[in-house]
Amino acid sequence: MKQMNLNENWNLCSAPLFWDITFADEVRKKEDEWMKCRLPADVRMPLMENGLIRDPVKADYCFESEWIEQKSWWFLKTFECSEADLDAEVIELVLERLDTDAAVFINGHLLGCQKSVHYPFVKEIKEYIRPGRNELIVRVTTGLEHVDDQQLSQINWAVCREQDNGGKDRSDYRRAFVRRPQYTVGWDWGPRVVTCGITGDVYIRCMSKAAIRQMHVYTSDIREGQAVLSASVCIENLDMLSTRDCSISVSVCRGEKQVASEYRDCLLTSGDNYFDFELKIENPELWWPNGCGGQPLYQVVCSIECEGVRDEHRLKAVGIRKLTLDTARLDDENRKFQIVVNGVPIFCKGGDWIPNDSVYARVTDEKVEYLLKEAAGANFNMLRIWGGGLYESDRFYESCAEKGILVWQDFMFACSAYPDHLESFQELVRKELDYQTKRLGNYACIALFCGSNENHWLFNKYDNPRWNVEFRHERALGLYITNHMTKEIIRHNCPEIPYWNSSPYGGRLPNDDTAGDVHRWHNGYMSQNMEERIEPRLYDQVESKFVSEYGCIGPCCLESTREYMGGHALERSGKIWEMHCNVFERNTVLAGIEKHYLDHVQNLPMEEYLLYGGMVQGHILGYSLEAMRFKEKCYGALFWMYNDTWGENGWTIIDYYLRKKISYYFVKRALSHVKFIIRLEEGNVILMGCNDTLEEVTVTGEWGYVSFDGACRKTAPLTVTIPPATRLCCKKEKLAGEDYKAGIMMYLPGQSCAEGAYLQLEDMKQLRFSKNRVEILSENQKQDQTCIQMTCSGFAHGVYVAGDMECSDNYFDILPGEIKTVYVKNPEGRKLEVRQIL
Known part of the structure; x- marks a missing residue:
C-alpha cells in the first residue's frame, strides 16, 4: 500500500455561514482572501499567524475570536497524482479528524459530508482523481448552527452549563446534539473556544490486490512458562468478483528477536476475510503497571502477499498481560471495584486527563510525552481520559503502555442528556464507538472503557433535584448508548476489556459508596460549607470503593501567571485574573491560606498568595490521596485533574505551560x-x-x-x-x-x-513550631545536576529549592534528624538557594 501525505500547502478562507455546499464554485473563485496553512489546523492557528486574532488562551482574548462560529471555513489544496498511482485498484482519501460539520469535494465532486470529530472521513476516490493536478476542498463549520430550541426540548434542555455555576461566558445547550469536543464551548476550567478545522492528518492510500483492514491482538492465556496471544485479522480482497491467492504471516517480536510466528496460504474471497491466529510465546515477559514491575512491549506484525503485492500492519505497543475488573461481594452491602493485572490486585493511583489546549490541534507529541513522563515520575499508574474532550492520539496510548500507565477511557459523552432517540445520532455514535474500540483495543495500557462522564449521576434526582428529568426505554436521553449500544460494540470488537456504564456509577444510585466508583465533590471541594472545602481530614471518612474524581484548586507559579495574564497587571481583583480563576474557586484559596498558615490574608502580596496557595493545594491533595490508600476497601484514587487546557488558578498539578505546581511534589510523595x-x-x-x-x-x-x-x-x-x-x-x-x-x-x-x-x-x-533551620550537609555537581544533602535537628516544614528548577523533590518536610537528598537539574552549576516556610 502506498500512502501520500497531504498535510502541507493548504489555503484557508472564510465565507458567510449560509454559504453551504452549493457555494463551492464561488469559494474557488476567491483570489485574495486566502491564508497559507499546514495540517492539522484549527482555523485560529493561521488567523493567529497572520495577526488577525490573538491567542485565545491568554488574557481575555478568547472573546476576540467568537465570530469564528458565525462563519463557514473553506480549506483548499492542490496536489499531483501520477499515472502509476492511478493504477491502484482502490484509492481512498482519509481525513482523520474533521471539526465538526464538514463537506469534502475533490475536483468539483462532492465526496460526502460528515458530522463528527470522533472518527475519520474515508471515501474511495478512484473515479474522481486524475493524473496531474487535483483539487481538494473541505468546508467546515462548528456544527452548532444546526441545533434549535425545538430539538433541545426533546432532551428537556438537560445540559450542564457553567452559567449555572457562575461562568456566564461558558457553555452551550446545543453541544449535546453535535459530536464535537464538548469542552470547547467552555467548562469550569476552560474558556469558550469553539474549535473548527481539519484537526487531523490527511492522506491518500493506494491499494491493489488485497489490504489489511483490521487486526486485534490480546493475551488469551498466561500459564507456567508460556503465554498465548490471540490475533484476529481482517483482509479485504479488492476484486469484487474473483478469488485470490494470498500468503499471510503473523509474527511477534521482542526488540529485534522474533519469538513467535505463523504462516498460512489462503484463498481470499471477494470483500472481507477473517482469520484467527494463536501465537504461543515461551518464557514471556509480562507487562505491569508503573511501580509494580516492568513494561516489556512486543511488536505484532501481519504481512500479506497477494499476486506479488505486499501489505503490512504493525502493532507496536502490545503487552502480555491479563487484566480484569473485580466487583466481587465484600459483604451484604458492599462490592469491590478493583483492577487486577496478571492475578495481582492493583491500587489505581493518578489523575484525570483533559485536552491539553483549548486549541487542541496545536498540541504536539512532545508536550504529550512530557506530561506522561512526569505522570510516571509522580508514581501514577492510571490516567482517566475524561469524557468531555477527545480520544487521544495513537502516540499517547503507546507512551502510556511504555510507561506503565493504565488508561481508564471514557467515551466522549459528558454532563448532558443526549438525543439517542434519533437514528441519525445513533448512526454517528455507532461509527465512533466501532472505530475507537477497534483502534484502542490493542494497547496494553487500556484498563477499562467507560460509557460517559456523570451522565447517569445527573439523572439521580436526589443529587440533582433541579433537573427532575423523566426518561424511558424508548426515550433514554443518552442512556441507550451507554447501557446497550456500547456494550454490544465492545462485545463484538474487544470483549476482553472491562466496561463500566458511566463515571460515577454503581450501587442503588450512581455515586454510591457501596459499589463502583464515585466523584467526591459535594462532601469535598464543592461543598456549600467553606470549612469542608479546605479541611483535608474529611477524606479520612471516605468509604468509597474507588474515587475517580475529586480535587482542590491551587495557583500556578509567578512565571506562568504572568504568561496567561498576557501583560495585564497581576491584580486579584481584576477582570483578567477572575477570568483565569476556576469557576469553583470562590475565594477558597484565600480561605485555605487563612486556615492553615496566615491571618489577615486579604491584602496578601501576589508572591505569598502563590506560595501559600500552592502549599494548601498540595497539602489537601497529598493528605487525601494518603487517606484513600490507607483505607483497606478503597481500591483507587484519581484526582481532578492532572493537566490544563489553558493557564488558570485551577485544579491541576502541572500547568498549561508545563511548569510543575507546588502540589505536584505532594502528589508524587503520596503516591x-x-x-x-x-x-x-x-x-x-x-x-x-x-x-x-x-x-x-x-x-x-x-x-x-x-x-x-x-x-x-x-x-x-x-x-x-x-x-x-x-x-x-x-x-x-x-x-x-x-x-x-x-x-x-x-x-x-x-x-x-x-x-x-x-x-x-x-x-x-x-x-x-521551633525555629529549626535546615543545614546543608553537602552540595555536589555531577554532569548537569546538583545533589544536595540536608538535615535538620528539629522539624522543618515546606523546604524548597528556590527558583524555576527541576527537582527530584521539593516543598517537603524534614523530620527531626532526617537526612534528605534532592537532585536538581542544574546544567550551569548555579549556586542553589534552599528556603523553608516553617
Missing part, C-alpha cells in the same frame, strides 16, 4: 510505590505500609513521639516487612498523652526506599 501512612482511628495510632512492588520490602525505622525542636524523643526501633502488592497495618497502639501541638508521632525509615511519615492532629497554623 510513592513504597509508602508509610499514619492515621488516628478510634483512639489508636495506626501505621499503614503500602507496597505496590512485586518484591517484599523490609524496613527498619524509628517509631514514636518527637517534639518539633527534636529535644524530646520518645521513640524505639521498629522493623516492618510488607509482602508484595500489599497494604498492611504495621503498628497499632493507643495514642499516648503527649503534646501534639508541639510534636508529632512519626516513623522515620533508616533506608532510602521509603519516605518518613508523621501524624498531624492540628492545623498547621495551630502548631507550635
Whole structure:
C-alpha cells in the first residue's frame, strides 16, 4: 500500500455561514482572501499567524475570536497524482479528524459530508482523481448552527452549563446534539473556544490486490512458562468478483528477536476475510503497571502477499498481560471495584486527563510525552481520559503502555442528556464507538472503557433535584448508548476489556459508596460549607470503593501567571485574573491560606498568595490521596485533574505551560510505590505500609513521639516487612498523652526506599513550631545536576529549592534528624538557594 501525505500547502478562507455546499464554485473563485496553512489546523492557528486574532488562551482574548462560529471555513489544496498511482485498484482519501460539520469535494465532486470529530472521513476516490493536478476542498463549520430550541426540548434542555455555576461566558445547550469536543464551548476550567478545522492528518492510500483492514491482538492465556496471544485479522480482497491467492504471516517480536510466528496460504474471497491466529510465546515477559514491575512491549506484525503485492500492519505497543475488573461481594452491602493485572490486585493511583489546549490541534507529541513522563515520575499508574474532550492520539496510548500507565477511557459523552432517540445520532455514535474500540483495543495500557462522564449521576434526582428529568426505554436521553449500544460494540470488537456504564456509577444510585466508583465533590471541594472545602481530614471518612474524581484548586507559579495574564497587571481583583480563576474557586484559596498558615490574608502580596496557595493545594491533595490508600476497601484514587487546557488558578498539578505546581511534589510523595501512612482511628495510632512492588520490602525505622525542636524523643526501633502488592497495618497502639501541638508521632525509615511519615492532629497554623533551620550537609555537581544533602535537628516544614528548577523533590518536610537528598537539574552549576516556610 502506498500512502501520500497531504498535510502541507493548504489555503484557508472564510465565507458567510449560509454559504453551504452549493457555494463551492464561488469559494474557488476567491483570489485574495486566502491564508497559507499546514495540517492539522484549527482555523485560529493561521488567523493567529497572520495577526488577525490573538491567542485565545491568554488574557481575555478568547472573546476576540467568537465570530469564528458565525462563519463557514473553506480549506483548499492542490496536489499531483501520477499515472502509476492511478493504477491502484482502490484509492481512498482519509481525513482523520474533521471539526465538526464538514463537506469534502475533490475536483468539483462532492465526496460526502460528515458530522463528527470522533472518527475519520474515508471515501474511495478512484473515479474522481486524475493524473496531474487535483483539487481538494473541505468546508467546515462548528456544527452548532444546526441545533434549535425545538430539538433541545426533546432532551428537556438537560445540559450542564457553567452559567449555572457562575461562568456566564461558558457553555452551550446545543453541544449535546453535535459530536464535537464538548469542552470547547467552555467548562469550569476552560474558556469558550469553539474549535473548527481539519484537526487531523490527511492522506491518500493506494491499494491493489488485497489490504489489511483490521487486526486485534490480546493475551488469551498466561500459564507456567508460556503465554498465548490471540490475533484476529481482517483482509479485504479488492476484486469484487474473483478469488485470490494470498500468503499471510503473523509474527511477534521482542526488540529485534522474533519469538513467535505463523504462516498460512489462503484463498481470499471477494470483500472481507477473517482469520484467527494463536501465537504461543515461551518464557514471556509480562507487562505491569508503573511501580509494580516492568513494561516489556512486543511488536505484532501481519504481512500479506497477494499476486506479488505486499501489505503490512504493525502493532507496536502490545503487552502480555491479563487484566480484569473485580466487583466481587465484600459483604451484604458492599462490592469491590478493583483492577487486577496478571492475578495481582492493583491500587489505581493518578489523575484525570483533559485536552491539553483549548486549541487542541496545536498540541504536539512532545508536550504529550512530557506530561506522561512526569505522570510516571509522580508514581501514577492510571490516567482517566475524561469524557468531555477527545480520544487521544495513537502516540499517547503507546507512551502510556511504555510507561506503565493504565488508561481508564471514557467515551466522549459528558454532563448532558443526549438525543439517542434519533437514528441519525445513533448512526454517528455507532461509527465512533466501532472505530475507537477497534483502534484502542490493542494497547496494553487500556484498563477499562467507560460509557460517559456523570451522565447517569445527573439523572439521580436526589443529587440533582433541579433537573427532575423523566426518561424511558424508548426515550433514554443518552442512556441507550451507554447501557446497550456500547456494550454490544465492545462485545463484538474487544470483549476482553472491562466496561463500566458511566463515571460515577454503581450501587442503588450512581455515586454510591457501596459499589463502583464515585466523584467526591459535594462532601469535598464543592461543598456549600467553606470549612469542608479546605479541611483535608474529611477524606479520612471516605468509604468509597474507588474515587475517580475529586480535587482542590491551587495557583500556578509567578512565571506562568504572568504568561496567561498576557501583560495585564497581576491584580486579584481584576477582570483578567477572575477570568483565569476556576469557576469553583470562590475565594477558597484565600480561605485555605487563612486556615492553615496566615491571618489577615486579604491584602496578601501576589508572591505569598502563590506560595501559600500552592502549599494548601498540595497539602489537601497529598493528605487525601494518603487517606484513600490507607483505607483497606478503597481500591483507587484519581484526582481532578492532572493537566490544563489553558493557564488558570485551577485544579491541576502541572500547568498549561508545563511548569510543575507546588502540589505536584505532594502528589508524587503520596503516591510513592513504597509508602508509610499514619492515621488516628478510634483512639489508636495506626501505621499503614503500602507496597505496590512485586518484591517484599523490609524496613527498619524509628517509631514514636518527637517534639518539633527534636529535644524530646520518645521513640524505639521498629522493623516492618510488607509482602508484595500489599497494604498492611504495621503498628497499632493507643495514642499516648503527649503534646501534639508541639510534636508529632512519626516513623522515620533508616533506608532510602521509603519516605518518613508523621501524624498531624492540628492545623498547621495551630502548631507550635521551633525555629529549626535546615543545614546543608553537602552540595555536589555531577554532569548537569546538583545533589544536595540536608538535615535538620528539629522539624522543618515546606523546604524548597528556590527558583524555576527541576527537582527530584521539593516543598517537603524534614523530620527531626532526617537526612534528605534532592537532585536538581542544574546544567550551569548555579549556586542553589534552599528556603523553608516553617
